[in-house]
Amino acid sequence: xxxxxxxxxxxxxxxxxxxxxxxxxxxxxxxxxxxxxxxxxxxxxxxxxxxxxxxxxxxxxxxxxxxxxxxxxxxxxxxxxxxxxxxxxxxxxxxxxxxxxxxxxxxxxxxxxxxxxxxxxxxxxxxxxxxxxxxxxxxxxxxxxxxxxxxxxxxxxxxxxxxxxxxxxxxxxxxxxxxxxxxxxxxxxxxxxxxxxxxxxxxxxxxxxxxxxxxxxxxxxxxxxxxxxxxxxxxxxxxxxxxxxxxxxxxxxxxxxxxxxxxxxxxxxxxxxxxxxxxxxxxxxxxxxxxxx
Ligand code: PRT
Ligand code: ZN
Numbered sequence: 001x002x003x004x005x006x007x008x009x010x011x012x013x014x015x016x017x018x019x020x021x022x023x024x025x026x027x028x029x030x031x032x033x034x035x036x037x038x039x040x041x042x043x044x045x046x047x048x049x050x051x052x053x054x055x056x057x058x059x060x061x062x063x064x065x066x067x068x069x070x071x072x073x074x075x076x077x078x079x080x081x082x083x084x085x086x087x088x089x090x091x092x093x094x095x096x097x098x099x100x101x102x103x104x105x106x107x108x109x110x111x112x113x114x115x116x117x118x119x120x121x122x123x124x125x126x127x128x129x130x131x132x133x134x135x136x137x138x139x140x141x142x143x144x145x146x147x148x149x150x151x152x153x154x155x156x157x158x159x160x161x162x163x164x165x166x167x168x169x170x171x172x173x174x175x176x177x178x179x180x181x182x183x184x185x186x187x188x189x190x191x192x193x194x195x196x197x198x199x200x201x202x203x204x205x206x207x208x209x210x211x212x213x214x215x216x217x218x219x220x221x222x223x224x225x226x227x228x229x230x231x232x233x234x235x236x237x238x239x240x241x242x243x244x245x246x247x248x249x250x251x252x253x254x255x256x257x258x259x260x261x262x263x264x265x266x267x268x269x270x271x272x273x274x275x276x277x278x279x280x281x282x283x284x285x286x287x288x289x290x291x292x293x
Contacts, residue, residue, distance in 0.1 A: 004194045005046045006202075009066035012038070012051035016183050019091040020070040024049070027205035046198050057186075058083055064188050067195050074160060074181040078121050083186040086203070090210060092183035094162040096121055098128075099172040101149050101156075106175055112136050112156065118148035119158035121178075128158075128178045146170045204286075212285040215256050215293065220269060220277040221245060222253050233268045235261065235293035256282070258293050 010020040024031060024047075031049055033040035040049050050066050057071040062081035069083070072092050076085060098117065100106045109132055116137040119125045129136055136156075141148060145159040146166050158178065161167060167174055185206070187199060222230045227242065230253060234240045240255035253274075257265055262279075269277065 003192065004198060005041075005048050006067045006191075006195050006198045007048045007050055007065070009050045009052050009057045009060050009069040009071075011054040011057070011071070014054060016054060016070060016072065016092045019089075019183070023070070023089065023206070023209065026209045027202065029202075029205075045202070047202070055079075061186050061188050064190050067188050067191055068199065069186045070183055071186060072181050073184050074121070074124075074179070076184060076186060077179060077181075078124050080123065082189055084189060086185040086187050086199075087206070087210075089183045089185060090213065093181070094160045095180045096124055096158065096178040097161045097167075097174045098125075098156060098158045098176040098178065099161075099167050099174045102171050102173045104155075104173075106173065109134055109176070112175075115155040116153075117156045117158050118145050118154035120145060121158055124178055125158045128176070146172060205284075208284040208286050211287060212282040214259050215282055215285060216259060216262060217254070217280045217282050218257050218277065219252060219254050219280070220274040222251050223273045224249050224251060226272045227251055227253075230269060230272050230274060233265060233272065235265070237287060237293060256285070256293050 008024070011017045029045040029047055030043045031040050032043050033049070038051050042048065050060065052060060054071055054075060057066070057069040058075055058079040058081040060066040061069040061083045070089065072094070073085070073088070074094070074096055076083065098112070104111070112134045113136060116139050117125060118139045118141050120141060120143060122138050122140045125138055139148070139154050141153070145157045147170065148154040148157055149172070150170065157172065161174060164174065191199065231240050231242065234253065234255040235257060236255040240253050243252045245252055266277065
């Protein structure tokens with residue numbers, strides 16, 4: 001029984017923590033964590049959570065100490081451990097970028113030659129410099145990368161960026177994106193068949209939660225004369241549901257619509273004479289042969 005329990009490593013406390021815990025909870029998995037302990041068991045699913053520093057998660061999963069982990073792609077790329085990326089999770093979005101002081105009057109990649117670049121991502125930076133034929137020095141530091149140029153430790157930085165306000169505050173200008181990143185689920189390469197089947201059960205739930213996050217349920221009233229056009233405008237799972245209203249000449253249309261195209265579609269629907277448009281969140285969405293709208 002014991003070896004059927006999958007161990008999921010999550011960030012103990014940091015930018016990925018809350019959304020990692022929420023994702024587990026939204027999959028209906030209840031975790032009983034007491035006093036901020038480093039390990040906790042789920043009460044209704046064969047899963048155990050390990051609470052770690054994010055930097056350690058790829059190593060723990062590669063070593064098989066944890067079976068699964070939720071960690072930024074930035075660390076998966078940087079740490080180069082033998083793990084499988086199962087899926088990206090849509091949060092913790094950022095990019096690893098090179099930035100230089102605005103006073104440098106930077107023009108092109110060539111200006112990086114001969115500079116010292118401070119980073120906590122030496123491998124990723126080194127690969128980028130090599131690929132672009134840039135000869136710069138890498139100074140590996142532990143944190144607070146953005147202050148390195150102002151204290152004379154380096155002439156440029158390579159750090160994670162999300163809003164860009166940290167760079168701005170420190171007089172730095174983003175010049176190159178090394179890669180884009182978001183949180184991902186990783187797995188050990190040595191999962192037993194029992195653990196793989198627990199992972200498959202969890203993935204079924206995870207997909208239902210992640211698919212639902214991307215979509216909204218929409219209901220509207222459509223005049224019959226533009227019904228055909230309205231139905232064509234609406235992407236949906238298979239096709240929209242159309243139900244006649246009690247009032248002659250009108251129908252109610254129900255559909256599932258992707259967040260990406262949401263406002264654009266809504267405008268078209270209004271132009272086609274739709275009224276009483278309601279938009280509702282979807283909690284879980286299970287799709288088989290149908291593709292996301
Ligand atoms: O203690 P532990 O080691 O677990 O945590 P940590 O302090 O190393 O990591 P944490 O919690 O800061 O970040 C965890 C993960 O969140 C990262 O590995 C990324 O995958 C992801 N992430 C997303 C970010 C950012 N966005 C981000 N903006 N990680 C860090 N930053 C930092 C960046 O380093 C810079 O200092 O935020 C600053 C820039 O932010 P903006 O918004 O000003 O551009
Ligand atoms: Zn860290």
